[in-house]
Amino acid sequence: MLILDCPYCGVRCDETELTPGGEAHLTRHGPGSDDADFERYLFQRRNPRGVHLERWRHAYGCGKWFHAARHTVTMQVFGTYPAQTTEPPADIVERIRASDPDWTFGDDT
Numbered sequence: 001m002l003i004l005d006c007p008y009c010g011v012r013c014d015e016t017e018l019t020p021g022g023e024a025h026l027t028r029h030g031p032g033s034d035d036a037d038f039e040r041y042l043f044q045r046r047n048p049r050g051v052h053l054e055r056w057r058h059a060y061g062c063g064k065w066f067h068a069a070r071h072t073v074t075m076q077v078f079g080t081y082p083a084q085t086t087e088p089p090a091d092i093v094e095r096i097r098a099s100d101p102d103w104t105f106g107d108d109t
């Protein structure tokens with residue numbers, strides 16, 4: 001079972017208290033963007049076998065959205081952080097690189 005720490009209220013919660021929100025750090029494209037960018041934004045998502053940055057909502061708690069970094073095969077959680085960030089914090093990146101030295105943010109686009 002997936003267990004994540006909500007970075008807002010500090011509660012350690014299992015996945016039954018959370019709602020998944022898909023991939024984190026999407027670049028949003030709207031009116032004025034070209035068709036390829038808009039299609040990529042709407043339909044194409046990463047599905048890595050490895051480190052994945054995801055959005056989660058503490059639905060049965062504080063109700064806030066946050067991001068989590070985890071490994072999709074081992075279910076190792078590298079950390080959670082507020083959703084209002086454009087990239088994972090340095091301490092989480094350090095933990096990810098300890099597990100996967102070649103990992104870099106945004107390299108699987």
Ligand SMILES: [Zn+2]
Binds near residue numbers: 009010058061062
């Ligand atoms: Zn919470």
